[in-house]
Every structure is written in C-alpha cells, then in structure tokens.
Amino acid sequence: MKNTKIITAILSCMTFFSCSDFLEVEDLDQLTSTTVFVSETDLSYALNQLYTYLPIPNIDNNGNNTLGIVPYFWTDDAIHRGINNGAARQGSDYNWTTTNNVLDAFYRYDALADINYFLEALPNASFVNEDNRERFGAEARFFRAFLYEGMVLAYGDVPLVTEVIDADVYLSRTPRLEVFNFVIQELDEIANILPETYSAQNAGRITKGAALALKARAYLNALGWHSDPTSLYTGAADACKEIIDSGVYSLAPGIEGFSEQFTSASDLVSTETILANIYVPGTRTHELARNLAQKGSWRGSAASYGNNQSRAGYTADFIEEVQTINGLFPKDDVSYNPASPWENRDPRLAVSAVLPGDELPAKSSDSDIYVYQPHPNISPNTDNITGTSNPTGYSFKKYIDYTLDAMDQGDADYKIIRYSEVLLMYAEALAGIGDNAGALTYLDKVRERVGMPKYADIGLPNVSRGTTGNQMIDAILLERRYEFAGEGPQRWFDIWRYKLGDQVIGQVYGIPESTILPGDLVGPKYKADGDSYSRAWNDKFYLLPIHQNILDANPNIEQNPGW
Template sequence: MKKIVILFILASFLGLSGCDLNDELNTVPTGAVSELIFWQTENDALLAVNAAYRELDGPGLAYLVTTTDLAMHAPSGPQTLYDIAVGTIDPTNYAIRDYWRRYWIGVRKANDPINNIDKIESGDADLLARLKAEARFLRAYYYTMLTTFWGDVPLVTETLEIQDQVSRTNKTEVVDFIIDELDAIAGTLPVSYEGDNVGRATRGAALALKARVALYNGRYAVARDAAKAVMDLNVYDLYPDYERLFWYEGQSSSEVIFDHQYAVGYSYTNYISRSASSLGGGSGIDPLRSFLLKHEYKGAEDPENEYTGLDPRFGYNVFYPGAEMPNGEIYDSRPSSTTDDKIGSSEFATNYGFNVRKGIDWDIDGANAEQSTINFILIRYADVLLMFAEAKIELNELDESVYSAINQVRTRPTVEMPAITPGKSQNELREILRNERTVELAFEGLRLFDMNRWQIGDAKTEPALGIRYRNEAGEWVIHNRNLLRNFRADRDYLWPIPQEEVEVNSNIGQNPNY
C-alpha cells in the first residue's frame, strides 16, 4: 500500500482545491472533487479513496496514554493533551480541536467516493465496488472514533453546503449505522491483498472494527460473533516475537489486521520523539510506576531489583534503570545519573524515570530516527483475541475458548507468561482480561478508551509516581513530583465539542458540564 501514500498528495490537493483547510466547516468539512474533472475513470475513484486513508490515526494516537493512569506528558503549555491529563480540559483545547477536525475531514473524504463512484460508467465493476467498500470502511472508522471521543455526533452521509448547520445524532443510532455499514461491506472486501495493495481495508479489518465498536458500546454478543468471525478466517496469527512485531520485520505480518502505512520521502512516524533523551528523543510519553505495577512476576520478586523476573513485555515496551538500550548503553535515569537521561535534567529528559521503547528499530532507524517509516498498527490479532474473551466474559460464557484466547496472548514466544488456569469466576476473569489488555496493548492508543468504557477514570487521580531508587542515604525512594490530576465522572468520559464548532454551528450543542 506504499503507493497510496504517493497518491495522497495529489488526491488531497484535488479534494481540497478552492478552499483553505482552516476555512473548512469543522463539523462536516465540505467541498468535493469537481464532477467536471472527476468520476470518469477507475483512477478517479482510486485517487479519491486513497485520499480518505490520509486521515487515519498514526503514532500520535499513542500519546493518548498520557491522559490516562499509565503515563504523563511533560508540561507543554496550555491547550494540549497535558491539560486533559491533569483535568483542566475545556472546549478551547487545541488538541481536541485537531482530532475533531481530522476525523471530520476523513468523513468528508470518504463520503465523496461513496456518493460518486457509481457515476463512473465504465471500468472494472468489481474494483469499483471494492473501492466503494473501502471508503465505507474508512467512514465507519472515523465515526467509531468520533462517537468514542464525543458520544452523540452528526451523522452525515452526503456532502453539505458550507452554511448547513447540522444537529447531533444519538450515539446509539450512529453505532447502529457503523455496524450496518461494516456488515454490508465485509463480503465485498477481500480477505487479503498482494503487492502494492497490502494495507488496504480487508474483510478481517471490517469484522475487527465491528467487534471493537460493538465492545465499546456494550453489545457483547455482536462483539463476540464479529471477533470469532475474524478468528475463523484463519489468516491471522500472533507474531512470534512481541518486540519485533513493532519493528520493520513485523510489518504486514499475520498479526497485523489494519495499520497506517508510511513511505520514505512522503511521511514519517518519528517514534523516537516519545523516547529517551540519550537516543535523541524528547520523552514525549513518560510511563508511570502504575504501568510497572500492572505486570506480573514469573517467580519471586527480587527486593533489590524489581525488574527481575517481570513479565518481559514491560522491558519490550519501556526503558527502565539498568536496561540495555539499543545503542549499547545502559539506561540510567536516577537523580545521580551522569547521562542525558537523568530524571528532569533537561526539557528532553524523562520526568518520571521511564521512557518508551516500543516501536524503536534502532538497527535500521538509529542513524535517522526522526524519519522512521514503521507502520502504526491500528488493529491487530491479539486485540481481537482479547475482545473475543472480554465479550464472552461479560456474557458470562466462561468456557474453554475464553481461557484459550487469553492464553494465546500470554504464552506467545518471547512473552511466555504462565497460562491462566480454569475455574475462575466472572469477576476474576474480568480483572485478568483487563490487566492483560493493559500490558499487551500498551502505548497503542487504546487505554483511554478502555478506561472510559470500564468507567475507571478515577484511577487517574492516583499519585503520578516514577522510578524507585536508592537515595544518598541508601534508602529506597519512589520519585514523586507531587502532581495532582483531576477527573470528573460527570464530565470527563467524553471530550467537549470544540468551542469554535459551537460558535459556528448553533445546532451542535455541547457535552454535559463543559
């Protein structure tokens, strides 16, 4: 699918010609490819659908973890994710506005080919049908994100005029629409692609997205059946090396169901920006001690080294004091450190003593880490297995398939955690499953959504703690910046509608208590 990236520039230009991006209606960006020049050939359809892929989430999604209980972002001024993290979120927040804008641009770009491909009178009918199904998948993805962040949102399937002021549709109705759309297109989308088409929406992606949106909205039977349908395709499997799944060698592997793809010369991921200062990073994501404590030990805990015997996924995801870094150095963020990773030593250094390791393929990207082209995985098979298990647990269907799904993830080669044994209660399995999602899917952009649907936002108000180390007196100390984070259960499970949107659309309203 790398070819899609090359076409983004032209397709996006055509799609936005005649209007400035900043002038687009934020609720439902208008403007379509001119019918005078488009909708004549298969290539017109291809360009338009390729443009709709451009608004997919990428590595920026990982930064959402800094608004949860597991990580923080360095103070970065007003109107950022930091405001959300500490509970001072308001409708003028720029980060919220940017997510809102991008998803609505995605909806507009997807609506364009959906409403116009049928005008093409000649060409490969199967190809055109597939392209239209891809656009419907992308629209379903953007609406999944919109409803997950904001709840009720306008349901728009046609091009609007700039002066149109649309009202929000009840979230339940929008979710019904998403599921119906995914049902309608799953059979049209191929099970897999070859060559340059790898990375496009597949049948498995449609079914997995259906499982996700159903699970997020408490439709457990639908989620169970959709996840099982993905499993029954028999085309997906867990990649044997957890760490390398997120390196170049894991791209397009049998675990990847859908991802945002990148290409040299056109788009980059810059994974290093969220990582260690000594590697050239900016500590954009600061994992907290609370993330460490989510991990189990394979044996007895060593009181002198709490990282010994820990679930290996912690070390694959995080740099911790004493860990070997990919450049051969030993990571040392203690206050006594003489390295660039010394806690709080610069604006680029960690504030809590941990840094993100996930997604850094140093052997390939080390010389130019800011221009990594590792794809960002949006849906993978481990998530499907855990969604299947969670749906079954919530339905109280505690059979062998639940244990099998969880244990496949836990016992992956390179992880090899002890299997969960049968006989657990529903509550016990629920807690096991939730913890497994937290550890397995770390820094992939899903924790915020999990916390919101599990209604555990108050966990974010626990002290934001960092590494444990020995002070000058030889006493164990846990780093504490005494940061207070707030969470309002009557407000913060949804984001506010951006203020600029409220001001230009009198029908949009605002979410409660903003």
C-alpha cells in the same frame, strides 16, 4: 461543506500502495473536482488519500487534527510531558477546557466531507474493472465508520452526515445510538464485500478482517452507555469468532514475534496485523521514534537534535503491576528483588519500556554505550527526570529503531489492530455473556505466546485497583495493559467503557527515590513533574468537550454536560 481538498492528493499521485502505471500528465490548471473524479484511476488515487485518515504514529497532536497514540496519556498507565510548551501535555494533566485542541482531534468532519464526496462521485466514474467500484466504496465506507466509531466514543451524540452538504447547513447532534447503529450496519455490509486478503500489489488495504475487528471494538466500546450489554457482548463475540474461524491471522510466535510487530520487519507480512497505517517510502514517514528516544541515546547519523523535547513516560502504577514471570504481581511474589527489579518479569515489559539501567546506543556514536539513568542523584543522568526529560523515568520503547538514519524518519507501519486484540476482545465478550471457560482459553493464548504462565494453571489474578467486579474481565483488561502498553488507545477504551476513571486516575508517580533499590515498592517515589500531575477525576470526562470554535460556528450544536 462541499470539499475539493482531496484533489491535492490526486495530483501528487499518492504512492500509498500501488499508484500503478495509470498516471497521465495533464495541465494542472485544467484539473477541477468535476474533471478528476471521472475514472477508475482518479478514484484509486482519491481512495489512497483516504488512508491518511487512519491514526498516525505519533505522541503529539501537533495541530494536524489526527490522533496517534495520544489517548494513551488519558489513562493510568502513561503520561506525556510537553517540555517547551505547557499546552503540549496532550491532555495528560486532565486540566481540560473547551479550547484544548487535542481533545478536538476526533471531531473529523473535514475527513468525512472528503469521504462523502468520494462516495457520491464513485457511481458516475468510469471503471474498467467493475469489481473495483464496489470494493473502493467498501474501503471508503470503512474509513467513515472508523471515524464515527471514535466520535461516538469520545463525544456521544454527533451529527450523522452521509452525503455532501452545503457550507451553510447547520446540523444538530444525532442521538448516539443512531450513529452507533449506523456504524454497525455499515461494517456488516462492507464485511460482505471486502476481501479477506489481497495480492502483494495491494497488501495493506482494508480487509474483511479489519471491518469485523472494528465492529467488535465498536460493540465493546459502547458498554459504557448502551442499555443492552448482552447484545453488545454477543455482537463482539460473533465478529471475533468470524475472524478467528477464517484462519487468516495468527500470533507471531514467541517474544521475538511480539517484538517484531513494532519494527519494519513485520510490515505487510505479519500474520497478526489486521489494520495498520502503512509506511510509504519517499511519501509517508513519522517521527515517533524521535519523540520517544531518550536524550542521551543515539538518534541516527542524519538526525537533527533540535528543541523537540516531547517525552512520554509509563507511570509507577503500570510498571509495578506488570507481573513477574511467575504470573504474580511483584508485591505478591517472594522472589521479586527490588535491587534487580527487571529480572524475571513478563517479557513484554522489556520490549515495551526503556527502564533505568538499560544500555542503549549513545548519542555520541551508535558504537558507544549509554546507560539510561533518569534518577537525579545517580550520575551520569542525561535523562534526569527533574529536568527536560521523561517525567517518570520509565520510557516508551515500541517503534524505537536505533538503525534509522534519522529517528524523525520512522519506517515501520503503525499497527492499529493486531490479532491479539481480537483474541482478547473475544475473551472479554465471552466473559461478558458468562462463558468463563471459553474466555480463559483465548486469554491464555495471548499469555502463552510470550511465555507467561496460563491462568488455567495458576488461577486468575486478584486485581484490586480498577476492578469491574468481574474477576475474569479484570484479568482480561490487565492482559490488555501488558499486551498493548505504549502502543495505542486500548487502555483508554477500557477505562471509558467500564467507568474506571475514579478508581485509577490520580497523582502520577515515577521512579523510587531510593538510589540502591530501583524497584522499591514501599518507599517514596518521585512525583511526575512535581504536583503538575496531581490529577483529579470527574465523570464528565467520559465525554470530551465540543470545541468552542464548533459551538461558535454552529448554533445548533450543544455542549456536552458539565463543560
């Protein structure tokens, strides 16, 4: 698997952060893997390419073997509809097979080959600033740990490859625990090398906080299979505490601060961004906003409206479990009004979802108003859920920007780990080791930021659907649903690590059939895409299948159980 693909990125002088002023013009015919990996400048360009292995801001895999928020659709909170191609459901229907490409997107040995090649070239390259050599290596090792952490969660045992190998070497799967321990050791070591912050020129690079936050994630994600949960909770707590005690990060205040995290206004300056995929003008953009926008809404003066009809929708299970401003589930709050269901709800709902009745800039002109109405029996209903549109009637909203010239040219950084996740991971870890008082403090910090009542004042919620058996942890997982809705794979992590699949995965429902009560909790609801999403859970799903192409290419790789 000797790999020189990364040279392409060097030739393009990736303007990812600071391509600086080191670029020298050379005859492209003379550039080879042995002539470009020789200087600090070469390695800086190659390192910038490694940042492209972070998750991308998209809801479609699109065959590029890089997942964005796609795993979010493998949960009870949301679903994906592939309108022009049934295979584009991104696994939402759980009709998974060993040839489903979207399930293969964590298996990243192409990227790992590039990272290992970089790390082997690093010691022999000439550096003007020797401090950069060590930091470059730590950044590259972070990406390797990031990829392996996802593979351990998704596939279990996977080959652990830490050096460049020949293409004819057929590896076997390394035990899951060994790979996990490697990830933790790597993150421990590089956390002591990476800086806590950077100058403006290098803002957005991997920090010590990112390494510690990934370590906390890794510890908690291992709960579903590791034999020593106490050590996992303790390790996560220690990592989160170090981040909190550093004083580097803080929550942006108010619901306004929360909302700003999904716009370009927060890019590189947000106090709560720990890890993000950075937008680079002229080089890196994304079409997330286009794939989320409603059919009847404005998509930019330069937009191409085309045939791309991919749509994402929140499930009724999620929408109906978002609390009222009183900290109660709608079904338990006597003040809840099904005729005006979006009033007096957790303020994050309005930031996270486009809801029936919302007024949006119209497709005809951004100065016109379009009322989003997915109900098939209420006109006008350009976004009728029974047609080629959102399958539930509850749409994603984060990262939609109606001021873009074209929504397929998104310019906001995609936030991968925010400080609120660290606070909630710390709360979860404390709860796991029995410190409920400490857990409550950090859980309430996240709630208080957006104006929700603290559980210290109103008491913990009684979660009955998808319970871990620990009321404090249930409350924390519920808060994670509200905080990260439509944003990333956090809900997928939670279901997998606490084995909640059989409790929460089933038929997907959308908006109520009632034409007068858009928040009807008891009447019939539309089934998302008819019976297409009558999902059935199987415990084999806790490990994704190894793609058949991999099994065919390497006789030493065995399939996961049940596949």
